[in-house]
Amino acid sequence: MKLRLLAAIFLTSFVRAQDPLPSWNNTATKQAITSFVAKITTEGPDLVPPAERIAVFDNDGTLWAEQPMYFQAFFIFDRIKTLAPEHPEWKEKEPFASVLKGDIKTALAGGEKALLEMAMATHAGMTSDEFEKVVSDWITTAKHPTTGKLYTEMVYQPMLELLTYLRANNFKIFIVSGGGIEFMRPWTERVYGIPPEQVVGSSIKTKYEVVDGKPAIIRLPDLNFIDDKAGKPVGIHQHIGRRPIFAAGNSDGDFQMLEWTTSGKGPRYGLIIHHTDAEREFAYDRDSHIGKLAKVLDEAPQRGWSIVSMKDDWISVFPE
Amino acid sequence: MKLRLLAAIFLTSFVRAQDPLPSWNNTATKQAITSFVAKITTEGPDLVPPAERIAVFDNDGTLWAEQPMYFQAFFIFDRIKTLAPEHPEWKEKEPFASVLKGDIKTALAGGEKALLEMAMATHAGMTSDEFEKVVSDWITTAKHPTTGKLYTEMVYQPMLELLTYLRANNFKIFIVSGGGIEFMRPWTERVYGIPPEQVVGSSIKTKYEVVDGKPAIIRLPDLNFIDDKAGKPVGIHQHIGRRPIFAAGNSDGDFQMLEWTTSGKGPRYGLIIHHTDAEREFAYDRDSHIGKLAKVLDEAPQRGWSIVSMKDDWISVFPE
Numbered sequence: 001m002k003l004r005l006l007a008a009i010f011l012t013s014f015v016r017a018q019d020p021l022p023s024w025n026n027t028a029t030k031q032a033i034t035s036f037v038a039k040i041t042t043e044g045p046d047l048v049p050p051a052e053r054i055a056v057f058d059n060d061g062t063l064w065a066e067q068p069m070y071f072q073a074f075f076i077f078d079r080i081k082t083l084a085p086e087h088p089e090w091k092e093k094e095p096f097a098s099v100l101k102g103d104i105k106t107a108l109a110g111g112e113k114a115l116l117e118m119a120m121a122t123h124a125g126m127t128s129d130e131f132e133k134v135v136s137d138w139i140t141t142a143k144h145p146t147t148g149k150l151y152t153e154m155v156y157q158p159m160l161e162l163l164t165y166l167r168a169n170n171f172k173i174f175i176v177s178g179g180g181i182e183f184m185r186p187w188t189e190r191v192y193g194i195p196p197e198q199v200v201g202s203s204i205k206t207k208y209e210v211v212d213g214k215p216a217i218i219r220l221p222d223l224n225f226i227d228d229k230a231g232k233p234v235g236i237h238q239h240i241g242r243r244p245i246f247a248a249g250n251s252d253g254d255f256q257m258l259e260w261t262t263s264g265k266g267p268r269y270g271l272i273i274h275h276t277d278a279e280r281e282f283a284y285d286r287d288s289h290i291g292k293l294a295k296v297l298d299e300a301p302q303r304g305w306s307i308v309s310m311k312d313d314w315i316s317v318f319p320e
Numbered sequence: 321m322k323l324r325l326l327a328a329i330f331l332t333s334f335v336r337a338q339d340p341l342p343s344w345n346n347t348a349t350k351q352a353i354t355s356f357v358a359k360i361t362t363e364g365p366d367l368v369p370p371a372e373r374i375a376v377f378d379n380d381g382t383l384w385a386e387q388p389m390y391f392q393a394f395f396i397f398d399r400i401k402t403l404a405p406e407h408p409e410w411k412e413k414e415p416f417a418s419v420l421k422g423d424i425k426t427a428l429a430g431g432e433k434a435l436l437e438m439a440m441a442t443h444a445g446m447t448s449d450e451f452e453k454v455v456s457d458w459i460t461t462a463k464h465p466t467t468g469k470l471y472t473e474m475v476y477q478p479m480l481e482l483l484t485y486l487r488a489n490n491f492k493i494f495i496v497s498g499g500g501i502e503f504m505r506p507w508t509e510r511v512y513g514i515p516p517e518q519v520v521g522s523s524i525k526t527k528y529e530v531v532d533g534k535p536a537i538i539r540l541p542d543l544n545f546i547d548d549k550a551g552k553p554v555g556i557h558q559h560i561g562r563r564p565i566f567a568a569g570n571s572d573g574d575f576q577m578l579e580w581t582t583s584g585k586g587p588r589y590g591l592i593i594h595h596t597d598a599e600r601e602f603a604y605d606r607d608s609h610i611g612k613l614a615k616v617l618d619e620a621p622q623r624g625w626s627i628v629s630m631k632d633d634w635i636s637v638f639p640e
Contacts, residue, residue, distance in 0.1 A: 051515060128557055172517070185561045195371060196561030197492070197518075208553040208576055215576075215583050217557045233528040237448060237537045239559060241505045241516030256528055256535075263535050 020165040023158040023316045030313065032306050033162070036269045040245065041169050046267045048245055050170035055246035056200075056236060056257060057163070059177035059184060061291040062250045062273050063192060064155040065144075067282040069104075069290060071151045072183050073115070075138055077104065079122035087121075096121070116223070123180065124204055124221035127211075131219055135186045149318075152191045156273075157319045159248075163192055171246065176200045176236055178228035178253055182219075200235045202227045232257035245269065251291040258296065258305060270305035272296055277310040280317045340485040343478040343636045350633065352626050353482070356589045360565065361489050366587045368565060370490035375566035376520075376556060376577060377483070379497035379504060381611040382570045382593050383512060384475040385464075387602040389424075389610060391471045392503050393435065395458055397424065399442035407441075416441070436543070443500065444524055444541035447531075451539055455506045469638075472511045476593075477639045479568075483512055491566065496520045496556055498548035498573055502539075520559045522547045552577035565589065571611040578616065578625060590625035592616055597630040600637045 024030040040048040060066040080090070080099045090096035095114040098107035108114060123131065144151055163173055175184060175194055181201030188194045205222040208215070227235040233256050236244065247254070247261035250273040262268040274293065275284050285293040300307050310317065344350040360368040380386040400410070400419045410416035415434040418427035428434060443451065464471055483493055495504060495514055501521030508514045525542040528535070547555040553576050556564065567574070567581035570593040582588040594613065595604050605613040620627050630637065 051509070054517075174517075181558075181561070189371070197374075197494075197559065199561065203558065206554055206557060208550040208580065210579070215553070215580050217553060230528040233535070233537060234526055237526060238501075238523065239517065241501070241519065259530070260528065260535050 020168065021158065021161050023161055023314060025313055025315055027313050029306050029308050033269070033271070036246075036267065037165070037169050040267050048266065052242065052245065053166075053169070053171040054240060054242050054244040055166050055171045055173045056176040056240075056244045056248070056261065057159075057173060058249040058251070058254050058257070059175050059179055059201075060250075061275065062248055062254075063159050063175070064151065065281060066291050067275075067284070068146070070179065071144075071154075072179050074142065074145070074151075075135070075183065076115075076118050076122050077107075078138060078142060079134070080118060083122065119180070120204065120221040120223075123182075124219045126219055128182065128206065128217035128219060131182055132186050135183055139187050152187060154318060155191060156314075157316050158314045159273075160192070160319065162248075163194070166246070167193065172198065174198045174200055174236075174240060174244075176227065176232055176257060178202055178226070178231075180204075181227075200227055200239045202231075228253045230256045233260035236260065247271070248273070249296070250275065251293050252295045253291075255296050255299075259303070262303060262305065270300075270303065272300055272305055272307045274307050274309050276312070277314075277317065279311075281310055340488065341478065341481050343481055343634060345633055345635055347633050349626050349628050353589070353591070356566075356587065357485070357489050360587050368586065372562065372565065373486075373489070373491040374560060374562050374564040375486050375491045375493045376496040376560075376564045376568070376581065377479075377493060378569040378571070378574050378577070379495050379499055379521075380570075381595065382568055382574075383479050383495070384471065385601060386611050387595075387604070388466070390499065391464075391474075392499050394462065394465070394471075395455070395503065396435075396438050396442050397427075398458060398462060399454070400438060403442065439500070440524065440541040440543075443502075444539045446539055448502065448526065448537035448539060451502055452506050455503055459507050472507060474638060475511060476634075477636050478634045479593075480512070480639065482568075483514070486566070487513065492518065494518045494520055494556075494560060494564075496547065496552055496577060498522055498546070498551075500524075501547075520547055520555045522551075548573045550576045553580035556580065567591070568593070569616070570595065571613050572615045573611075575616050575619075579623070582623060582625065590620075590623065592620055592625055592627045594627050594629050596632070597634075597637065599631075601630055 021030055039046045057063055060070050077099050080096055084090055084100055090100060095107040095110050095118060139152060142151060143149060144154060147154065166173060173194055175188060177184060179201050181199055181203045184201055185196040185199050188199055189196065203224040205220040205224045206217050207220060209218050225231065225235065236257065243264045244261045245267065246269045247258050248271040249258055258270045262270040275282050277283060284291065285297060341350055359366045377383055380390050397419050400416055404410055404420055410420060415427040415430050415438060459472060462471060463469060464474060467474065486493060493514055495508060497504060499521050501519055501523045504521055505516040505519050508519055509516065523544040525540040525544045526537045527540060529538050545551065545555065556577065563584045564581045565587065566589045567578050568591040569578055578590045582590040595602050597603060604611065605617060
């Protein structure tokens with residue numbers, strides 16, 4: 001009896017050790033992923049040389065959560081509060097005034113324009129080194145308003161396993177996100193194993209200047225590039241210069257990235273994270289103000305994209 | 321006697337096999353390079369973790385030759401000749417008319433503006449895939465006007481060895497060039513071992529579009545970014561997001577890249593290629609219209625940058 005129990009434990013560990021995706025239920029999605037990887041890494045007509053194994057992942061809603069707001073928006077609001085003493089005029093000026101009163105809804109009533117104004121006011125006017133420190137300090141201390149977790153604890157365990165699995169198969173993985181490139185770079189290597197040079201994102205303009213004898217990259221309050229929707233293939237082309245063979249996203253903002261990736265020659269894979277788990281994470285798609293998923297959901301079947309249902313495909317959601 | 325000769329040959333091969341830079345004379349420059357690499361890869365206070373071993377190399381005049389003109393300019397002129405039948409107006413329109421008459425001097429009299437106009441006319445208005453094919457076809461067939469060699473045969477053998485040596489020591493190497501990013505990417509992997517995602521350069525704008533049901537990146541006749549002078553640190557920051565620890569250049573256009581790289585904390589290395597070999601390559605510096613080298617030469621000693629004299633430091637220049 002004792003021996004049989006030990007044997008069972010041993011066998012279970014063995015099977016788990018063999019399974020590169022232990023947090024994924026053994027569904028059609030998991031099988032499709034592992035079949036694809038087996039196909040392109042096996043000698044034969046579908047073999048893809050390691051140098052061309054480029055995978056691109058959206059970040060918000062794909063690698064970490066994005067509700068009730070993009071986490072970078074929480075960063076912006078916290079920065080506004082921190083910087084308020086230097087900006088007495090914000091007390092009277094929208095959208096800053098509402099943020100300072102804690103009324104996020106009114107602050108965001110101005111839509112993208114308001115968000116952009118707040119992003120510029122908080123992301124520019126300092127050196128890249130200074131900004132990196134601000135982000136690093138915030139990301140290691142700020143907590144999510146409803147879960148009370150660090151934001152980096154709200155990354156998806158199954159996706160971490162997928163990144164590791166692809167890397168083990170010689171994929172080079174890039175983040176391609178609508179989020180700020182410099183907001184992600186300070187922590188993506190530690191959290192996802194993705195180094196800064198493999199992060200593509202939205203950016204503001206910068207200039208090089210020697211200030212008091214010290215060379216610096218100065219962040220300017222001008223938009224440089226928006227890495228969303230049709231901007232994603234452009235960002236991919238600009239940064240990577242190769243067409244990926246694997247793309248993962250979760251919203252209509254990823255449509256063009258999925259389309260560009262999966263319409264190339266040879267074997268291709270498109271993966272969509274569908275947030276179907278109100279209990280363990282969040283449930284939203286067509287009508288969400290964040291991460292709206294409609295067109296991608298409609299076209300996925302005919303385009304052969306895999307849809308991950310969080311609820312059904314994932315054994316666990318967040319790392320323990 | 322015979323045995324001693326064999327032993328000598330064996331010893332020489334052995335020493336050469338041990339030497340990662342066999343085309344470099346054993347001068348102070350070579351010793352400085354190998355000392356630096358030994359220092360940052362050896363356990364101790366100067367050890368740099370592999371992930372931070374970022375090296376940046378200029379291309380024109382640093383990895384391959386650039387006289388009597390940047391090689392991309394020859395590409396532009398060849399393209400103008402090829403495209404001329406589709407542009408009858410070019411026969412009367414400068415600078416195109418002069419190019420078609422073979423009068424490059426007059427064509428270039430309009431300076432940067434003229435060159436830019438010709439670049440736009442030949443580099444835009446097609447998809448990225450089409451442009452890649454045009455470059456690939458040209459680079460494998462076009463010959464340098466005075467040496468008769470393929471342009472890719474005019475890369476510097478000692479620099480190829482340096483790239484291999486740095487890679488063997490876990491450096492990640494990026495090209496950071498004023499040249500067009502899409503003009504370099506189709507061949508840098510084959511020639512230098514540097515993949516497209518590690519090429520930073522000047523660029524025109526692009527847009528993503530589905531044309532006749534086929535997704536494409538369309539090249540637009542608008543400048544996007546000039547990766548030269550103070551643009552180089554900006555390009556580095558944008559693409560890599562880390563400050564390099566090793567930079568190599570050959571002209572004043574590389575000054576800011578060298579400055580940004582070598583003024584960071586910890587061990588840093590700046591390398592300058594000085595074209596001093598009129599016999600085997602070209603000799604030029606302060607007064608050259610291409611690759612002007614004055615400020616960098618003046619400041620190198622006080623900034624601790626190494627100067628390679630092609631004539632004295634290199635045993636061979638081009639690959640055999």
